[in-house]
Amino acid sequence: MxxxxxxxxxxxxxxxxxxxxxxxxxxxxxxxxxxxxxxxxxxxxxxxxxxxxxxxxxxxxxxxxxxxxxxxxxxxxxxxxxxxxxxxxxxxxxxxxxxxxxxxxxxxxxxxxxxxxxxxxxxxxxxxxxxxxTDTIFKQDNPSLATFLSRKYSMPFWIVELLLKEQNKTDVENFLKSSLKRPPTSLLLLKPITIPKELKPGILQETPCGFSIKPKWEEKIFSFFKKNNIPYYPQSLASQQILLKLISQIKEPIWDACAGSGGKSFVLYRLGFKPFASDINLKRLLFLKQQLHVWNLKPKIFRADAKQPPFKKVTTILLDAPCSGLGVLAKRPDIKWKRSLKDIKQLSAIQQKLLSNTFQVLPKGGVLLYLTCTVTKKENEEQVNFLLEKYSSKVKLECIIKPNFQTEKEYFFGAKFIKIGN
Ligand SMILES: C[S@@+](CC[C@H](N)C(=O)[O-])C[C@H]1O[C@@H](n2cnc3c(N)ncnc32)[C@H](O)[C@@H]1O
Missing domain, CATH: 1.10.940.10 (NusB-like)
Incomplete structure (x- = not known):
């Protein structure tokens, strides 16, 4: 042939x-x-x-x-x-x-x-x-609501079923719709810069440390960065915003206990903090270390399992916990085919240990920030309740930020705890 x-x-x-x-x-x-x-x-x-x-x-x-x-x-x-x-x-x-x-x-x-x-x-x-x-195609055998939504929005059935138990139908549908849309390119700037007047119309949204770019403007903006040697780090604005909302009045020393390849640490550096950054995964830390060297920042990085905190006392702990990642499916659609309900149970057990063990090394007045990029209550609200119940007389919940299914495209969760007793 x-x-x-x-x-x-x-x-x-x-x-x-x-x-x-x-x-x-x-x-x-x-x-x-x-x-x-x-x-x-x-x-x-x-x-x-x-x-x-x-x-x-x-x-x-x-x-x-x-x-x-x-x-x-x-x-x-x-x-x-x-x-x-x-x-x-x-x-x-x-x-x-x-x-x-x-x-x-x-x-x-x-x-x-x-x-x-x-x-x-x-x-x-x-x-x-x-x-x-059309909807008729997905409804031809009179399926349940979860099956219909799973087909229409291309989401594993177990995720739709779980979310329908936890959220109202409109929120679930908003979540499903946005998980199919590519989010805009966005980045973190390591140093403040002045964007030339002719490039300003290309900016979609800004935070104090980065911005997202309108479609078709990427090439122009990135070639400006290249020409002027401007360092940047690809990072969603939602990820910056959740941290920015939680860090008012935090004090050093700060420990980024699940630093990964450094996204949240970079935001802290950008705001003038010098966090200690650790993670259990060496490969991710090496990336973080290289990046900080490139940017001429002195890294304070080490490998550690945050379930066994290496500090006796540290004033602020950032726990950007390992999670199912269901809040960032728009950017990482492969995740939805790799996760299972069992993962959520296992992750929630790890999250409990991380919360509980890191909280113990905070002094009175210390702050614990708990963050995830997921939408399941088991990994979010239930973890907050766990810590409040376990340390009821020693902990105060300062604020909680839940994913907003009406306005957002990527969903982050955050809680700020203050230790009020030893
Ligand atoms: C959501 S990611 C962190 C993302 C990172 N903060 C950023 O903004 O780029 C969660 C991280 O937790 C780390 N991790 C998981 N279990 C851990 C443990 N027991 N101790 C420390 N880090 C852990 C993972 O390796 C992963 O890098």
């Missing part, structure tokens, strides 16, 4: 999706391929395909499985992924003509398998082009 030409971007996207489904981080795997590409359009298409696949996986697989391919479960993984990627193109990338999508996917499957499977893919995708994605 004559081998057909294979589209390099689509076959790379297939490999990236496979690696991500195997547990690797989507952005990290994608970066390896992006670094090898020169053409900006190729880079943009590869990114769009991979992110789109993970955003819409459940919705597209529902269509393919129930409408077109009753034998879906028996198909090889590569064919399922190719169908998912091409279906995403057909429904969501209107600039790509349908014949081009059919051509690359059929060629890829013919080459990798045989002409018969290529023909099957062709037939299935042709049917897709005749179907509109």
């Amino acid at each position: 004559k081998k057909q030409k294979i589209d390099p971007i689509r076959s790379t996207s297939l490999q990236i999706v496979k690696k991500t489904l195997n547990g690797q981080d989507l952005q990290a795997v994608l970066n390896q391929s992006l670094n090898q590409l020169e053409n900006q359009q190729d880079k943009a298409l590869l990114t769009e395909l991979c992110y789109g696949y993970f955003r819409y996986k459940r919705q597209l697989e529902y269509l393919l499985k129930t409408l077109f391919l009753p034998k879906w479960n028996k198909l090889p993984l590569d064919i399922k992924i190719v169908l998912g990627l091409s279906c995403y193109e057909l429904y969501y990338l209107s600039k790509i003509p349908a014949y081009a999508t059919l051509s690359w996917s059929v060629n890829l499957i013919k080459n990798k398998y045989n002409a018969k499977l290529g023909g099957l893919v062709n037939a299935v995708l042709r049917k897709c082009t005749q179907i509109d994605l």
